[in-house]
Amino acid sequence: xxxxxxxxxxxxxxxxxxxxxxxxxxxxxxxxxxxxxxxxxxxxxxxxxxxxxxxxxxxxxxxxxxxxxxxxxxxxxxxxxxxxxxxxxxxxxxxxxxxxxxxxxxxxxxxxxxxxxxxxxxxxxxxxxxxxxxxxxxxxxxxxxxxxxxxxxxxxxxxxxxxxxxxxxxxxxxxxxxxxxxxxxxxxxxxxxxxxxxxxxxxxxxxxxxxxxxxxxxxxxxxxxxxxxxxxxxxxxxxxxxxxxxxxxxxxxxxxxxxxxxxxxxxxxxxxxxxxxxxxxxxxxxxxxxxxxxxxxxxxxxxxxxxxxxxxxxxxxxxxxxxxxxxxxxxxxxxxxxxxxxxxxxxxxxxxxxxxxxxxxxxxxxxxxxxxxxxxxxxxx
Numbered sequence: 001x002x003x004x005x006x007x008x009x010x011x012x013x014x015x016x017x018x019x020x021x022x023x024x025x026x027x028x029x030x031x032x033x034x035x036x037x038x039x040x041x042x043x044x045x046x047x048x049x050x051x052x053x054x055x056x057x058x059x060x061x062x063x064x065x066x067x068x069x070x071x072x073x074x075x076x077x078x079x080x081x082x083x084x085x086x087x088x089x090x091x092x093x094x095x096x097x098x099x100x101x102x103x104x105x106x107x108x109x110x111x112x113x114x115x116x117x118x119x120x121x122x123x124x125x126x127x128x129x130x131x132x133x134x135x136x137x138x139x140x141x142x143x144x145x146x147x148x149x150x151x152x153x154x155x156x157x158x159x160x161x162x163x164x165x166x167x168x169x170x171x172x173x174x175x176x177x178x179x180x181x182x183x184x185x186x187x188x189x190x191x192x193x194x195x196x197x198x199x200x201x202x203x204x205x206x207x208x209x210x211x212x213x214x215x216x217x218x219x220x221x222x223x224x225x226x227x228x229x230x231x232x233x234x235x236x237x238x239x240x241x242x243x244x245x246x247x248x249x250x251x252x253x254x255x256x257x258x259x260x261x262x263x264x265x266x267x268x269x270x271x272x273x274x275x276x277x278x279x280x281x282x283x284x285x286x287x288x289x290x291x292x293x294x295x296x297x298x299x300x301x302x303x304x305x306x307x308x309x310x311x312x313x314x315x316x317x318x319x320x321x322x323x324x325x326x327x328x329x330x331x332x333x334x335x336x337x338x339x340x341x342x343x344x345x346x347x348x349x350x351x352x353x354x355x356x357x358x359x360x361x362x363x364x365x366x367x368x369x370x371x372x373x374x375x376x377x378x379x380x381x
Contacts, residue, residue, distance in 0.1 A: 002193045004156050011186035018070050019181075025066045025080060026180035029059045056095040057083045065128035067181075067188035087131035094135045098123050118150040119143055125191040145194040153190060157183075 015022040033055050040046030062080035069075040083091050098120050106113025122142040126133055133141070146153065163179045 002152075002190075002197075004152070004159055007156060007186055007189050007193065008159065008182075011182060011189045014071055014189065015067070015181045015185040018074055021075055021077060022067070022070060022181040022185065023177060025063060025075065025077060026184065027176050028077065029063050029080060030176065030180075033059050052096055053092060056099070057088070057091060060095050061091055061124050061127050063184055064124045064188065064191075067184045068125060068128050068191065070185060071188050071192055083127075083131065090134070091127050091131055094123065094127060094133070094138055097135045098139075114154070115150065118153050119146055121146060121153060121187075122191055122194065125188070145191075145198045147198075149194060156186060156190060160186075 036050045036054050037047060040050035043049075058080055061083050065082060066075040066077075066079040069079055102113060102116045102120060105116040120139065120142050122145045123138045126138045126141050160179065160183055163174065163182070166174050167179070
């Protein structure tokens with residue numbers, strides 16, 4: 001649990017270690033803001049435009065970025081102007097929406113406006129670390145970090161009121177020389193305390209931050225389940241998860257098979273065993289082939305030789321070899337399949353064969369053929 005005194009002690013040590021640059025950063029931000037406001041006031045809507053596109057970027061994000069780096073290593077004056085070279089328009093939009101929502105809540109009542117101001121207090125620091133962060137993400141992250149801490153942050157600011165009372169008596173020099181850097185560094189210290197409370201550092205790196213422009217390069221994981229961080233942090237204790245490759249859910253544990261039958265899954269497209277056959281496990285509970293023969297769906301063979309009843313109602317196979325009825329007792333010589341002998345049962349004058357059983361049928365003989373030798377040679381002599 002952080003305390004106001006610990007925050008202020010750390011802030012005082014940090015900005016004094018880089019006192020020259022800290023004072024110069026506050027002085028330059030103040031002079032630039034004053035100069036821009038003075039010139040733009042001469043132009044219709046110039047003050048509004050300059051505030052949105054310049055003041056919010058330099059003073060609103062540049063100063064927090066300087067003191068965030070001052071906490072980690074050493075802030076440089078160039079940090080005030082880095083927003084112009086990194087996702088500039090995104091930061092303009094986010095800061096505009098932040099100030100707009102705080103202003104609209106303030107129009108209702110003072111207290112809701114103050115609550116919203118502290119709810120979104122960390123938005124500039126989130127943009128200082130991650131310029132690409134959208135308004136929705138920055139808002140949710142700031143809400144998560146300030147959850148339960150808004151009153152503490154208010155008391156932290158209130159603790160500087162004694163120094164603020166000295167500003168008129170010192171013509172403002174106390175602000176530039178001490179109070180301004182002190183307050184800015186204290187907010188940066190608060191940001192890191194809340195960051196580590198909400199997103200605990202993970203891994204074995206020496207520090208939580210290694211370079212600017214990366215989403216918390218040291219690796220943070222959300223320990224507050226009400227703190228969704230779309231940049232790649234999980235909400236449970238563990239290691240950092242990148243935004244691209246989130247860990248897959250662990251496979252569900254399967255109960256051990258009690259027998260081989262429990263793990264046997266026959267191919268439904270294969271020919272199933274006949275009824276009564278056992279499955280590979282030795283049981284009779286194998287899965288039958290759904291396309292196995294079903295008696296009701298069978299098509300009887302139209303060329304079956306006979307029925308099981310023994311009746312004469314049968315269908316002859318037209319492709320079965322048989323003797324033509326019209327040639328009766330003709331037989332073929334096994335040695336010469338082209339020769340025939342016997343007589344025809346058809347008879348009649350037009351029958352080419354006569355066995356003598358039908359009167360008037362011409363005799364079957366080869367006397368009408370001459371003695372010419374019909375020899376076919378398949379090869380030249």
